Amino acid sequence: MELLEKIVNNIWFQRILWSLIVILFSLFIYRIATRVLNNKEKKTPKIMSNKKNKTIIRMLKSVIAGALSIVTVLMVLQIFGVDVTSMLAGVGIVGIVVGFALQDSLKDIIRGFVIISDNYYEIGDVIKYDDNVGPVTSISLLTTKIQDIKTMNIVSIANRNIDKVEIDPGYVYIQVPLPYELDVAKAEEVMREIIKKLQHQTGITSAAYQGITQFAASSLNYQIVITCDPTNRLQIRRDTLHTIVTTLEEHKIHIPYEQLDIHTKK
Numbered sequence: 001m002e003l004l005e006k007i008v009n010n011i012w013f014q015r016i017l018w019s020l021i022v023i024l025f026s027l028f029i030y031r032i033a034t035r036v037l038n039n040k041e042k043k044t045p046k047i048m049s050n051k052k053n054k055t056i057i058r059m060l061k062s063v064i065a066g067a068l069s070i071v072t073v074l075m076v077l078q079i080f081g082v083d084v085t086s087m088l089a090g091v092g093i094v095g096i097v098v099g100f101a102l103q104d105s106l107k108d109i110i111r112g113f114v115i116i117s118d119n120y121y122e123i124g125d126v127i128k129y130d131d132n133v134g135p136v137t138s139i140s141l142l143t144t145k146i147q148d149i150k151t152m153n154i155v156s157i158a159n160r161n162i163d164k165v166e167i168d169p170g171y172v173y174i175q176v177p178l179p180y181e182l183d184v185a186k187a188e189e190v191m192r193e194i195i196k197k198l199q200h201q202t203g204i205t206s207a208a209y210q211g212i213t214q215f216a217a218s219s220l221n222y223q224i225v226i227t228c229d230p231t232n233r234l235q236i237r238r239d240t241l242h243t244i245v246t247t248l249e250e251h252k253i254h255i256p257y258e259q260l261d262i263h264t265k266k
Contacts (some may be wrong), residue, residue, distance in 0.1 A: 001203065005054065013135070014113070015032070015080050015081075018079050019076045019079050020083060022072060022259070023072060023076070025242070026068045026069075026071070026072040026150045029068060030065060030068050033061075033064050034061055036066070037057050037060060038142055043198040055062070060080060062140045062141050063141065066141065067222055069260045071209060095199070101241055104137060104160060104221065105142060105159070107139045107159075107160040107161070108141065108142040108143070108158050108160050109142065111160050111162055112139065112141045112159045113143065115139060115144070115159060115162060116139070117258055120162055120165075121137065121165070122128075122137055122139075122146075122182070123136050123138065123139060124136060125167060126149075126165040126167075126168040126170065126229075126230035126231060127144075127146060127157070127165050127166060127167055127168060128165070128167075128168050128241045129146070129157050129161070129164060129165050129166075130164070131134070132146065132155045133146075133148065133149055133168060133230065134146040134147045134148045134149045134155070134231070135147060135149075135231055137154065139159075141159075142158065142159060143157060143158055143159060144156075144159060144162075144165075145157070149230070149233075149234075150232050151244045158247075161253045168230040169227065169230075170205070170227050170228050170229060170230040170233065171226075171227055172225065172227075172228060172233060172236060172237055172240070173224075173225050174224050174225075174226070174237070174240060174241070174244070175213060175214070175221040175222070175223050176191065176194075176221065176222045176223070176224065176244055177216060177218075177219035177220070177221050177222075177254070177255055177256055178190075178219055178220055178221075178222060178248075178253065178256070179218075179219060179220075179254065180218075180251060180254070181257045182220075184212075184220075187220070187222060187245060188209070188222070189247070190247065190251055190253065191209045191222050191224065193211060193244060193245055193247060194208050194209075194224065195208065195209050195224060196246050197213050197247065198224070198240060198243060199242050201239060201240070201243065202227050202239075203228050203229065203232055203235070204224075204228050204236060204240070205227040205228055205229075205238050206225060206226065206227045207226045208224065208225055208226075208228075209223075209224050210223045210224060210225055211223065218256040219256040219259065257264035
C-alpha cells in the first residue's frame with residue numbers, strides 16, 4: 001500500500017499520467033470531429049456541383065489534425081515543466097530565421113487555401129502537371145495528389161506550383177482524312193452521320209463537326225471534337241476511330257494513303 005502511494009505521488013508518474021490523459025482526449029476530439037465530417041461527406045451527393053464540399057471537408061480534416069497535434073505537444077511540454085509561454089514568446093525572435101527555412105511550406109499552405117477559396121480545382125477534377133495527367137485524389141495544406149492515368153502512380157504536387165497546373169476539360173480532336181475526289185457535300189453528310197452515332201456512344205458527353213481543317217498531300221482533312229471523361233480518353237478515342245472507319249466502309253469511302261509522285265528525266 002505504501003509502495004502504491006509512493007508511485008501515485010511520484011512526480012514523473014503524475015506527469016506521464018496527465019500526458020496520457022491529454023493525448024487520449026485529443027484523439028477523442030479528433031475522432032468525433034472526423035466522424036462528423038465523414039458523415040457530412042457521405043451525405044454529400046456525388047455530383048460535380050458538390051465536389052467543392054468534399055474538398056473542403058478533407059481539407060478541414062488536415063487542419064484539425066495539425067492544430068490538435070500542435071496543442072497536444074504544447075500541453076505535454078507544459079506538463080513536463082517546459083515554460084511554453086517563454087517558448088512562444090521566443091518564437092518572435094527566431095521567427096525570421098524559421099520563416100526563411102519554411103517559406104516554401106508557407107507558400108504551400110497559402111496556395112492550399114487559394115485552391116479552395118478560388119475553386120481552382122477540386123477532388124475528382126482531372127488536371128495536368130508536367131507530363132502527368134489524372135484526377136485529383138486529395139488536397140491537403142501542403143500538397144495536391146493525383147493518380148496518373150497512364151501509370152496509375154500517385155503523384156504529389158506542391159500547392160505552390162498551381163500556376164503550372166492545367167485543368168483538363170476532356171476534349172478530343174480527331175481529323176478524318178477523306179479523298180479529294182469525294183464531293184464536299186457528300187463528305188459533310190457522312191461527317192454528320194458519324195456525329196449522330198458518336199452522340200449516342202457510351203462515354204461521350206458531346207460530339208460536333210468543325211469543318212475542313214487542312215489541305216493535306218493526299219486528302220482533305222475534316223475535324224470533329226468530342227468531350228469525355230479525361231481518365232477514359234484513350235479508350236474513347238479508340239472507340240471513336242472504330243465508329244469513323246465502320247461508317248466510311250458503309251458508304252464505300254476509302255481513307256487515302258500517302259502517295260509519292262516520282263518524276264524522271266529522259
